[in-house]
Amino acid sequence: MNMSMDEMSIMVYRLVSMVPEGRVCTYSDLARALGKPKAYRLVGKILNRNPNPVVVPCHRVVRSDGRVGGYMHGYEAKRRLLEGEGIRIDGKGMIVDFDSVRFRLDKINR
DNA sequence: CGATTGACCGCTA
């Protein structure tokens, strides 16, 4: 299935806004949820255009290796936001207890 | 048209 950025964007924003406070999901998870498991780089590109920061918590999207990853307003901002939600991050940018704070999108339908 | 580009991923050495 061919999808435009606009279509993908809608879905990505929808999915991201379902991630609860204090939890995270990965770029790869989002790509999978789109039905395009290998489009994880596009997901980053979409989030970079930052939709509506208030409604869409882009900072809760992290890398699949457990590191924090990039952010439009810089790594520091992202780290503070996550820590403010109770997520702990070590000196190497690794999320502590990554597996337990990870929110599984595949548990959602629609 | 072909080449390059992103808030990345996973496999090799």
Next chain:
DNA sequence: TTAGCGGCCAATC
């Protein structure tokens, strides 16, 4: 255990 590299997708140059 960490570093490097090729690859994937749609847009943009």
